[in-house]
Amino acid sequence: MAVEPFRDFRSAQGQVLNARLIGVKGDQIAIQTRDGKTHVLSVFILSLPDQIYVRQAAQRGDLMPKPTTPARPNTPVTPPGSNTPNPTTPAPNPAQPLAPVATGPATIDFTKHVLPIFKASCTECHKAPYEKNNRTIKPKAGLRLDSFEATMKGSTDGQVVKPGKPDDSILLELVALEPDDSDIMPPKGDPLTAEQIETIRKWIAEGARSSVTAAAPTGPVGQNPNEAGPKISPLDTLAATAKVRPLSPDAIAIASKNGAQVIPLAEKHPFVRMEFVSIAGSISDSEIGRIIPTIRFNLTQLDLSKTQVTNKGMLNVGKCRNLTHLNLRDTQIGDEGLAGLRNLENLWYLNLLNTKVTNRGLSTLAEIKSLQEVYLWQSDVTASGVQELRAALPNTKILF
Ligand code: HEC
Incomplete structure (x- = not known):
């Protein structure tokens, strides 16, 4: 596979970085900026379209980890085009070897x-x-x-x-x-x-961990160091524990008939991401209600941003118990909608930017202990509400 071209990568917060993708390993990616520097970051820092780009590039380049590839601690990110991950494969710029991703067991406490x-x-x-x-x-x-x-x-x-x-x-x-x-x-x-x-x-x-059992803080380069970086995705754990069947062709057909795009997240497990990017504005609770029953256990990432879904629709979303990522940005969702999500015990990322959520809704979020990143800009919450949420979820990155 050819080396990926330079392009603008956008973070979920809208920051732009011109770089090219040079490696993907699990949820971590390596990108190279024009100065030849390599940055390793969590794919979930990226905007959703860029996350899809990465997933697709990874699949084109056959970069997704194979079930037969044992997880090797501290191996460099696999550069695109190399079918067999090889720790000695040089990075495109030999002067800048890829930074190893600290995923192995730590020994220094x-x-x-x-x-x-x-x-x-x-x-x-x-x-x-x-x-x-x-x-x-x-x-x-x-x-x-x-x-x-x-x-x-x-x-x-x-x-x-x-x-x-x-x-x-x-x-x-x-x-x-x-x-x-x-x-x-x-x-x-x-x-x-x-x-x-x-x-x-x-x-x-080894990732500068607080203790040998803690996950490595894989914070993005140049972010506010006061904020804990995004953590390792629970997907692998989920794949190991949740017995989920492969998505049926029927489910895919129903989803696409209702305007959804379904993207597999990896070869090694049956989890998918679903989104409506180009026709989001015409998607309402009824489409969601038709799609969810056949896909709900496979669905781990759901992008409902800019859709017409309402609080009522969240009752269906709340049934997707393997959901790790939920984007409700630019929707009408408010406190009642959040109440429908309280049983999502794997939810890790929740985007509520420009929604109708108030402090009352935050008390629901306080119950979802798995949350690691919550975006609350342009919602109706106040600083004191956020302070309470921070107290309830001390390890969660709450952006307000
Ligand atoms: C006797 C006092 C003293 C001791 C002991 C000391 N430091 Fe410092 N440290 C300083 C001073 C003064 C500066 C600021 C130097 C400057 O700005 O030029 C500094 C600066 C630093 C910085 C640079 C911070 C930055 O962003 O520029 C680091 C890192 C640092 N110290 C680490 C250490 C470590 C690690 C140790 C122990 C192994 C240590 N220091 C022991 C006095 C000390």
């Missing part, structure tokens, strides 16, 4: 292995502000290294640790400088030992 190093050599200058002689002493460079969250938050200049990318992590760079370099950290006292530096390097390479 932040609290157990990394924090003690910081406490011994760093927190004297990089800890929470404190009072001394009636003066407030602030952490140097605004950087606190006394907890996982603070470390990931970074300094006044931004991230100091880039998960999965030790070579791009300034923290590692500074501790690994020559002892006589004036920028070395710590600036005085003994430099870190080679073993300590290796521990930090390995921790970052």
Whole structure:
């Protein structure tokens, strides 16, 4: 397969990045910008049309993981065109090897292995502000290294640790400088030992996780480091646990008769994505009601944005118990509609941008503990409502 051309990738939030797709692995993609730099990110950061583009390009290039391909920890993203994933296949630009995607089991635990190093050599200058002689002493460079969250938050200049990318992590760079370099950290006292530096390097390479059991934070490059990055999709777990039959030809026929486009998400499981992109404006509860019964267990991603669906239609959507992604952007959906979704226990991404949802509806969302990303811009919720939701779902990325 030819290398994918350069194009504008749009994030779900509307940011644009001109790049080309060079690899897909599970839910992670590698794209290359014109400066030759490679970025690995979660496909779900992308706008929905771009997610489809990626899925289709992946299928064209036979990039979807085969059931026979064992998941290999820390193998690079497979470049398009190579049918057998081969960790040594060079990236299109040999000077910029693909960053490995940290999906394997981690061995370095932040609290157990990394924090003690910081406490011994760093927190004297990089800890929470404190009072001394009636003066407030602030952490140097605004950087606190006394907890996982603070470390990931970074300094006044931004991230100091880039998960999965030790070579791009300034923290590692500074501790690994020559002892006589004036920028070395710590600036005085003994430099870190080679073993300590290796521990930090390995921790970052493994995805800079809070603990060995936590998922790697696979945040997009350049996003607000205060926000937790999108996490690993639950699809694989779902595929393993939910016994779902392949979608029947009847179901596909009914869906397409009612204007839906059904896109398989992978070869290895029967889950699909459904959307109405070009004719969304003419889709109402009745089409949804006709399609859902035959497809509901296979449906994991549903894009109803810009359709005419109403709160009542959400009762049908609420029956799709394997739904992980639901886009209701630019619809009339309000609090009553959300109430119909409360049993979706695999729901991971929910887009409510420009909907009629108010604070009352947020109490329904607070019950959906699986939620990892919720978009609430231009809805009728208020800051205090969002604050309560954040308290109820502390690990969820809530964009408001
Ligand atoms: C004696 C005080 C002191 C100690 C101990 C210390 N630092 Fe620093 N650190 C500083 C100062 C001061 C700066 C700001 C330097 C500058 O802006 O040029 C800084 C800056 C940094 C930065 C750069 C932040 C940025 O974004 O520019 C990092 C990363 C860092 N330190 C990590 C560490 C680590 C890791 C350790 C322990 C191994 C450590 N520091 C120990 C004083 C200290």
